[in-house]
Amino acid sequence: xxxxxxxxxxxxxxxxxxxxxxxxxxxxxxxxWKTVAAIFCVVLCGGLxxxxxxxxxxxxxxxxxxxxxxxxSPWEHEGNSITVTDVTVTDSYLAQDGTLYSEExxxxxxxxxxxxxxxxxxxxxxxxxxxxxxxxxxxxxPSEPLIEVSExxxxxxxxxxxxxxxDFAGDIDxxxxxxxxxxxxxxxxxxxxxxxxxxxxxxxLVV
Amino acid sequence: xxxxxxxxxxxxRDETAIQExxxxxxxxxxxxxxxxxxxxxxxxxxxxxxxxxxxxSIPPHEPRNYLxxxxxxxxxxxxxxxxxxSSRLKRNAYICELTAEMEQCIPAPDDSMxxxxxxxxxxxxxxxxxxxGAEKRDIFLRRYWFLDSIxxxxxxxxxxxxxxxxxxxRSRNQLRVYLQKEGYDL
Numbered sequence: 156x157x158x159x160x161x162x163x164x165x166x167x168x169x170x171x172x173x174x175x176x177x178x179x180x181x182x183x184x185x186x187x188w189k190t191v192a193a194i195f196c197v198v199l200c201g202g203l204x205x206x207x208x209x210x211x212x213x214x215x216x217x218x219x220x221x222x223x224x225x226x227x228s229p230w231e232h233e234g235n236s237i238t239v240t241d242v243t244v245t246d247s248y249l250a251q252d253g254t255l256y257s258e259e260x261x262x263x264x265x266x267x268x269x270x271x272x273x274x275x276x277x278x279x280x281x282x283x284x285x286x287x288x289x290x291x292x293x294x295x296x297p298s299e300p301l302i303e304v305s306e307x308x309x310x311x312x313x314x315x316x317x318x319x320x321x322d323f324a325g326d327i328d329x330x331x332x333x334x335x336x337x338x339x340x341x342x343x344x345x346x347x348x349x350x351x352x353x354x355x356x357x358x359x360l361v362v
Numbered sequence: 363x364x365x366x367x368x369x370x371x372x373x374x375r376d377e378t379a380i381q382e383x384x385x386x387x388x389x390x391x392x393x394x395x396x397x398x399x400x401x402x403x404x405x406x407x408x409x410x411x412x413x414x415x416x417x418x419s420i421p422p423h424e425p426r427n428y429l430x431x432x433x434x435x436x437x438x439x440x441x442x443x444x445x446x447x448s449s450r451l452k453r454n455a456y457i458c459e460l461t462a463e464m465e466q467c468i469p470a471p472d473d474s475m476x477x478x479x480x481x482x483x484x485x486x487x488x489x490x491x492x493x494x495g496a497e498k499r500d501i502f503l504r505r506y507w508f509l510d511s512i513x514x515x516x517x518x519x520x521x522x523x524x525x526x527x528x529x530x531x532r533s534r535n536q537l538r539v540y541l542q543k544e545g546y547d548l
Binding site for chain 1: 428432434435439442446457460461462484487488491496500504
């Protein structure tokens, strides 16, 4: 038997098989499965990479208990940016209205210096500081709405927060600073996490 | 008109049987023939020859329950002969390609001393096809019964061409092994 004869002999196969092969097959939607498999692989690879190389993974160190707000629209698109330049803990502060905040009076003061470059029409609409420690989590009271000073020819905003130590017993381990900006109906929010570095300075982690 | 009635017309030598056949299966047969010869005029000739062959074959055959496969087999045979006899048709080279592929299924080179009866070999091929899964069997038949191109099969089943080639390659090897195991030295 040669190949051409075998090809001819194929006509003797069971008619039922021929009829079945002549039917229009149901097309399997393999694209969906491919997409699902691809997404699964990407998620798996991402998880593995962040597990093996934790320093490559963006976001918080695993022991940070705070949710940190990322950079939201319109921050990226509008050119707005806020950078925290310095965070200090002080034992006394004389506010613009003449109020003296001091440790002796039971205040624990945190001063945040930040540089805000805002698109015209945008402004800082709110800020809050949350501290966390062995006794739990507390929201600090902003002692002054917002102070804008000029340092080295650059405009810097000073954010002063006071913590009533009688409300917060124990050590403070970390802080979450949240700053909101707005323009009309549009709003944006950015979060910063700080850890205690020394008794009077904080290490800023800008996220 | 249903198939048994059409076959009865053939058996009664009623010429309306051919009209009824053409009406019911003409387009499919022509399409099938076109798939082989890729020439409309030749496909129509194949179709008409099929009716003539069916007229001669019924009786003794009585394909009441498999009229279309019966006609399809005839049209395939006629179209293949057309392809081989007419060097004008481009399909000649394609048939050679398929023939070469089928050669791979043959365990031993051609040897007139150990020729098989056609019926035995057909039985063996059917036995082999029964061992294949439905989809692999369909792909095998699309290639070697309907003579579809690889790309056409890939499109039909939603596979890539390399996947179809791979399935066919394995099926051919399986057929060769099957024939050897069954003791067929071709």
